[in-house]
Amino acid sequence: MGGLFGFLSFAAFVAFIVGMVKPQIVVFWAQKKSRGPACLYLAATVIFSIIAGIAGGGAPVAPAATSAPSSVSSRVVSAASPAPESTAPISSAAPVSSAPEAKSYPAGMYKIGSDLPAGEYVLISDGISYFQIAKDSTGELGSIIANDNFSGQSIVTVNAGQYLTLNGATAYAIADAPSVEVSSGKLPDGMYKVGRDIKPGEYKVHATNSTAYIEVAKNSTHTLDAIVSNDNFTGDKYITIKDGQYIKLSGAELTLG
Structure with a gap:
């Protein structure tokens, strides 16, 4: 098909040249017409032949082969790589909090029920220590319920309204007191x-x-x-x-x- 259109194009080109030189040969009534209309006719023939050749086209030309991409990642840059799956074991155990430090009461005078809850206490000596339990805060001998000099540890029970005096000792509620070293x-x-x-x-x-x-x-x-x-x-x-x-x-x- 391409050869036919090529031949027609070549024939039209030859006719155009002849028409330009001797238009009377191409158009039989050339003696009665001027050269201009004949030229226009031949030009139209050439243009039509060229358009027909382009429309028909020759054999399709295969596109040049391109080398395969060396890496998929070099072409696709928007695809995010999946995060590596963690292999660490997940602990289901609840966090363990440390036990609160036992409350202690240093040397001094305490009013039971106000400064110190009523109950039983272990007194830890700092050397040679002294404690006193009194029924009031007059400081008189008659107000003393119990007293003692001690070392190591002692244990006392105090009731609401009483007064506990500590010298050289620290008091702990018996439930919070340090264990005895044995x-x-x-x-x-x-x-x-x-x-x-x-x-x-x-x-x-x-x-x-x-x-x-x-x-x-x-x-x-x-x-x-x-x-x-x-x-x-x-x-x-x-x-x-x-x-x-x-x-x-x-x-x-x-x-x-």
């Missing part, structure tokens, strides 16, 4: 609650000086009527204590067994 297998000077600090049973007590003292009490009020038994002794002594009682040692040590 790794040595012995209990030194101090006051201990049976069932909390020491198990019920029979124990051997050894005097560490010439003024050793031992006391067993039914509560921690430090009043005379709370005393179950007491003794000043030298050398060794055996004592039996029951659950809920209190044992006080001064100048002596108890062997745990």
